[in-house]
Amino acid sequence: MTVLARAHEVTRRYGQVLALDRLSLDIGAGELVGLLGPNGAGKSTLINLFAGLRRPTSGTVELFGGSPLDPVMRRGIGVTPQETGLPESLRVKEIVDFVSAHFRERAGRKELLARFGLDDLAGRQVGGLSGGQRRRLAVALAFAGRPRLVFLDEPTTGLDVEARHALWDGIRSFHEDGGTVLLTSHYLEEIEALAQRVVVIGSGRVLADDTVRAVRDLVGVRRVSLVAGDLPELPGVLGSERVDGRTTLVTTDPDRLVVELVRSGTPFSGLEIRPTTLEEAFLALTTKESAHV
Amino acid sequence: MSSLALAHTRYLLLEQVRVPIGLIAGALFPAISMVAFVVPFAGQDPRAATMATGSLMFFGAMSGALIGLSITVAQDREQPWSPYLRTLPAGPAAHFTGRILATLVTTVTSAVPVLVVGALFTEATFTAPQLLAGLGVLVAGTVPFMLLGLLIGYLTAAKGAIAVSQILFFPLAILGGLLLPPAILPDFIQVVSPFTPTRGVAELLWAVMAQTTPDPVALVSLAVWTVLAALAAGWAYRRDEGRRFS
Numbered sequence: 139m140t141v142l143a144r145a146h147e148v149t150r151r152y153g154q155v156l157a158l159d160r161l162s163l164d165i166g167a168g169e170l171v172g173l174l175g176p177n178g179a180g181k182s183t184l185i186n187l188f189a190g191l192r193r194p195t196s197g198t199v200e201l202f203g204g205s206p207l208d209p210v211m212r213r214g215i216g217v218t219p220q221e222t223g224l225p226e227s228l229r230v231k232e233i234v235d236f237v238s239a240h241f242r243e244r245a246g247r248k249e250l251l252a253r254f255g256l257d258d259l260a261g262r263q264v265g266g267l268s269g270g271q272r273r274r275l276a277v278a279l280a281f282a283g284r285p286r287l288v289f290l291d292e293p294t295t296g297l298d299v300e301a302r303h304a305l306w307d308g309i310r311s312f313h314e315d316g317g318t319v320l321l322t323s324h325y326l327e328e329i330e331a332l333a334q335r336v337v338v339i340g341s342g343r344v345l346a347d348d349t350v351r352a353v354r355d356l357v358g359v360r361r362v363s364l365v366a367g368d369l370p371e372l373p374g375v376l377g378s379e380r381v382d383g384r385t386t387l388v389t390t391d392p393d394r395l396v397v398e399l400v401r402s403g404t405p406f407s408g409l410e411i412r413p414t415t416l417e418e419a420f421l422a423l424t425t426k427e428s429a430h431v
Numbered sequence: 432m433s434s435l436a437l438a439h440t441r442y443l444l445l446e447q448v449r450v451p452i453g454l455i456a457g458a459l460f461p462a463i464s465m466v467a468f469v470v471p472f473a474g475q476d477p478r479a480a481t482m483a484t485g486s487l488m489f490f491g492a493m494s495g496a497l498i499g500l501s502i503t504v505a506q507d508r509e510q511p512w513s514p515y516l517r518t519l520p521a522g523p524a525a526h527f528t529g530r531i532l533a534t535l536v537t538t539v540t541s542a543v544p545v546l547v548v549g550a551l552f553t554e555a556t557f558t559a560p561q562l563l564a565g566l567g568v569l570v571a572g573t574v575p576f577m578l579l580g581l582l583i584g585y586l587t588a589a590k591g592a593i594a595v596s597q598i599l600f601f602p603l604a605i606l607g608g609l610l611l612p613p614a615i616l617p618d619f620i621q622v623v624s625p626f627t628p629t630r631g632v633a634e635l636l637w638a639v640m641a642q643t644t645p646d647p648v649a650l651v652s653l654a655v656w657t658v659l660a661a662l663a664a665g666w667a668y669r670r671d672e673g674r675r676f677s
Contacts, residue, residue: 189518192672207669212520223511227449228442239438240519283520 139166141200142214142287142318143188148197150183150342157183159342160197165287165320170313172333172350173322180342181322185289188320189217202286213241216280216288221272226265230256230275233264234282241283253308254278255301270297277305287318294328306331360392360413364399366406372398384408435521439529447533457499457537461491462544466552468610474553478641479612481557484549485565485636486609491541492569493604493629496576497583498596500534504584505592508671523668531577538573542566557640564639572632575653578660579628585667603629625649628656 143165150158158180165171173181186192187199190206204211224233231247238244251257254274259267267275273296280288290309294302309332313319323329329336329350336353338346346353359376363386374391389395392411399406465487473479507513516526546562549555557565583595604610606620607629613621624630625646631653634645 186514191514191517209520209522212518215518217515217518219515220511223513223515225442225446225512227446232442232445236438236442237519239435240521 139168141165142167142202143320144198144200145184145187145194146198146200148184148187148194148199150180150187150192151195157342158187158194161339161343163337163344163347165318167286167318168313168316169335170309170319170333171321172329172336173320173339174326174329174336174353175322175339175345179339181339182291183342184339185217185291185320185322189215189289213283214286216283216285218276218280218290218293221269221276224264224272224276227263229261229263230267231260233275234260234279237279237282243284245282245284250278250282253281255304270301273297274301274305277308281308281312285317287320288312290319290321292322292324295324302328359388359390360411362387362389362392362395363408363410364406365408366404368404369399370402370404433525433528435525436528436532439521439525440532441529443529443533444536447536457491457495458541458544460494461487461541462548464490465545465548470548470552477554477556480549480553480555481641482612482637482643484545484553484555484557485640486633488542488545488565488569489572489629489632489636490604490609491545492538492573493576493609494600495537495541496534496573497580497600497603498593499537500530500577500580501583501587501592501596502589504530504581505587505589508584509589517671523665527578527581527664527668530581531574534577534580535570535573538570539566542569561640565636568632568635568639572635572653575628575632575657575660578657578664581664582660582667585664585671603627606630607633609633626652628653628660631656 141164145161145163147160147162148158149156149160161180161184163184173184175181183192187194188201188206190201190208190212193207199206201211202214206212228236230251234247234250238247247260248257251260254277256271256274256278259271259275264272264275273294277290277293280290293309294305297305306328309319309321313332319332321329321332333350336346336348336350337344338353363384365384369385372387372389372395374389374395375387376390377388379386387395396409396411465484469480469483469487473483579599580596583592583599587595606624607627608616608624609629613624613630616624625648630646631649634643634649635653637643638645
């Protein structure tokens with residue numbers, strides 16, 4: 139398999155903050171990789187390194203076998219701008235033409251805008267677009283230069299369900315034509331719908347790198363929260379925290395945990411069981427605290 | 432010029448033209464200085480008036496280049512669009528060319544009111560070829576200051592750029608003899624003056640518009656300044672990683 143992008147033992151610091159901690163990751167041609175992790179896990183920093191926006195503090199980052207800092211290497215990638223930053227006074231077609239001018243191979247403007255449902259908006263100034271329209275324009279710009287590898291950072295945040303599914307179709311068809319995608323998302327659903335391989339990062343390190351199914355099992359955990367004093371040792375607890383007298387336990391098997399809790403005779407009240415969000419699950423997995431509270 | 436540099440120029444001009452107030456403001460200040468200082472004091476002497484017209488034309492152009500450009504660049508760097516642009520496959524050359532050409536539009540615009548005041552209210556005299564040569568020198572002479580503006584814009588935050596560019600601007604203008612003719616400046620300034628980039632441009636402007644003989648030291652130091660500013664601006668662009676917080 140040809141490796142298109144590679145991070146090897148990459149560390150990146152911002153002052154005292156360690157964003158990436160000796161992280162290694164290869165992205166092969168034709169892969170559709172989902173990058174998951176809580177806020178601050180280092181996802182954006184990793185994409186910024188691959189896109190040539192920042193330099194690693196130590197370690198090496200490669201793009202198509204060269205340096206991402208070399209503009210020639212960047213001809214093969216597509217990146218989404220933050221939609222809040224699009225120049226407001228420019229028209230949609232002017233922005234597409236400007237971005238396209240940087241690439242040897244270009245997607246036709248009409249075809250590109252049609253693919254993202256923007257064909258009626260070519261003559262509109264960006265300042266007059268809705269949030270969802272800006273988001274779609276931002277994603278469309280990643281495909282303007284017929285890239286081999288696109289980095290999509292939270293591509294569907296703020297989109298309604300219909301627009302989200304339309305965008306997924308666009309990403310899938312790009313992938314079916316041989317394109318490689320590195321996608322970050324807060325939505326497990328989105329990663330499940332699109333990705334084959336999932337990389338979970340937390341505290342700047344790769345915590346899991348596996349198929350969607352394997353990672354889904356990993357995060358198929360529940361939160362059990364209750365008000366109680368000292369708890370006995372309970373089975374299957376991955377992590378716990380205590381805020382204002384309320385204890386929250388993260389577990390793979392909430393039923394067994396409750397049975398054991400009742401058996402132990404420990405007094406408790408206000409029992410709640412709910413599914414974790416991805417973010418909570420990752421926080422639990424990355425927490426080094428013991429199961430005892 | 433590459434089509435990429437053209438695309439950058441076009442994009443920057445579109446942004447500039449759609450918010451035209453910046454153009455107008457840049458054009459007024461030097462014209463007002465002309466009315467306030469040149470017309471009453473040097474308006475009757477053709478040679479002095481012509482030299483002052485050239486100086487103030489350049490004074491306005493330099494303000495747009497050094498102060499205007501550095502603030503624009505620093506402000507743009509604080510927007511999320513700027514890091515995106517850096518992911519596109521282009522080095523500093525295309526973007527710098529675009530910045531310089533788009534700013535030259537402001538430069539030439541700001542020279543027009545000064546020329547009008549000079550022609551109508553003073554004894555300044557210049558022929559059409561002299562005027563064209565003067566504008567050519569103006570355009571070329573503004574480039575090193577734009578490179579300095581780019582350097583400041585890439586090194587500092589927007590508020591810093593305002594301060595640094597203004598701190599540089601007035602001493603450079605005074606030392607270079609733009610506000611008062613060098614002949615009446617104190618001795619120590621006369622010693623330093625040829626080594627400022629402003630003096631070199633002023634020498635060229637006076638030479639083509641008022642037939643003076645340019646000082647070779649000032650011209651050489653202008654060339655050195657231009658090369659250094661270009662190298663430094665390219666370095667600052669490369670080391671920039673957007674706004675940083677720690």
